[in-house]
Amino acid sequence: DAKTTQPPSMDCAEGRAANLPCNHSTISGNEYVYWYRQIHSQGPQYIIHGLKNNETNEMASLIITEDRKSSTLILPHATLRDTAVYYCIADPAGGTSYGKLTFGQGTILTVHP
Amino acid sequence: DSGVTQTPKHLITATGQRVTLRCSPRSGDLSVYWYQQSLDQGLQFLIQYYNGEERAKGNILERFSAQQFPDLHSELNLSSLELGDSALYFCASSVGASAYEQYFGPGTRLTVT
Numbered sequence: 001d002a003k004t005t006q007p008p009s010m011d012c013a014e015g016r017a018a019n020l021p022c023n024h025s026t027i028s029g030n031e032y033v034y035w036y037r038q039i040h041s042q043g044p045q046y047i048i049h050g051l052k053n054n055e056t057n058e059m060a061s062l063i064i065t066e067d068r069k070s071s072t073l074i075l076p077h078a079t080l081r082d083t084a085v086y087y088c089i090a091d092p093a094g095g096t097s098y099g100k101l102t103f104g105q106g107t108i109l110t111v112h113p
Numbered sequence: 114d115s116g117v118t119q120t121p122k123h124l125i126t127a128t129g130q131r132v133t134l135r136c137s138p139r140s141g142d143l144s145v146y147w148y149q150q151s152l153d154q155g156l157q158f159l160i161q162y163y164n165g166e167e168r169a170k171g172n173i174l175e176r177f178s179a180q181q182f183p184d185l186h187s188e189l190n191l192s193s194l195e196l197g198d199s200a201l202y203f204c205a206s207s208v209g210a211s212a213y214e215q216y217f218g219p220g221t222r223l224t225v226t
Binding site for chain 1: 213
């Protein structure tokens, strides 16, 4: 599994876009980038994943650089309810890792009024 | 609401005791995963079952065991409990055996005194 590096904390004003970076410089060709978030002691919540193309869903957008060594999760209009720990995970889909998610320390995103 | 249920929500017990945590996956999901979240270790994968069979194992202690029943619910058994076992225990489920899009339950908070 590729190691990921995220800033420990970030702030964002309510209504503005929150851009959360993740570095995964050792990512291999079959490893996807997954994002989860955990709102204060609740169960982690899946947000989005991608391999090399940018992805968008109802929650967020995921921008992956062309060399795949880093990515950015974008919450387009952050709300107070988006305050959470955001985890970036790089793992191969399938193979011997199966569905084992390896969580790092994540980024604590605080959205301010 | 992820559709994954866990019982009990809270559990307080003494050292040396044995407890059982229960998880019901989302309807249609065949995989169940167990994770432990403690203050010093973060979120750690324990074990995965797929359609009744053990599929992947993490750093699960020998005092801990799990199983998945024919109706696909799962139980995590923790025995000879120690103070350090105090943690949040999350169950997650997914459709396939190698799914990184997992749906987490609300967790069971275990306190060992």
